Amino acid sequence: KAGVTQTPRYLIKTRGQQVTLSCSPISGHRSVSWYQQTPGQGLQFLFEYFSETQRNKGNFPGRFSGRQFSNSRSEMNVSTLELGDSALYLCASTLYTGELFFGEGSRLTVL
């Protein structure tokens, strides 16, 4: 069974640009959640999608957005990138609340 797949694994952007990250969950999982990991702030919840609807949202500015498609794949978008957006972005998929499976992450560097 394939795991959670995140693309791209690494990317470099400059301030002011936008970026889109993709997450393909484990087959059959309908919930996808996103986390930002930085050395200073640790792991912070961004948002969760379930059956194409945003079910939960963390405390991030509106520049961070996401969506989920009918096949449960999810994308997150960050517009007007800032240096502080440099982070590892982790995606997790779940079949039920008690078990989340993480992808390998997308490492974003903003110059």
Next chain:
Amino acid sequence: AQTVTQSQPEMSVQEAETVTLSCTYDTSESNYYLFWYKQPPSRQMILVIRQEAYKQQNATENRFSVNFQKAAKSFSLKISDSQLGDTAMYFCAFILLRETSGSRLTFGEGTQLTVNP
């Protein structure tokens, strides 16, 4: 709001020895799960062990076991017979079991564990 605290930023242990990582949490809810996740240098978050709050029995997974003290809101991880491959950052995490909470994990700050040969 729920909070998770790991007071040990770094720990080290000799190979084959036992080490315990500490975690405390705060919540007014009674229905939740607690987890320990491991993040090796490859950066992928791997589930080590899970504890359901309604279960009094402590969870065990091979060399990994927890000491879950619900009243004290404490959830420590014991690693027995430590192996070099256990070297990683360990995160304690909490999730509410409530319809509106979905699958939202709250993480602690992490403990970097180094296993020395």
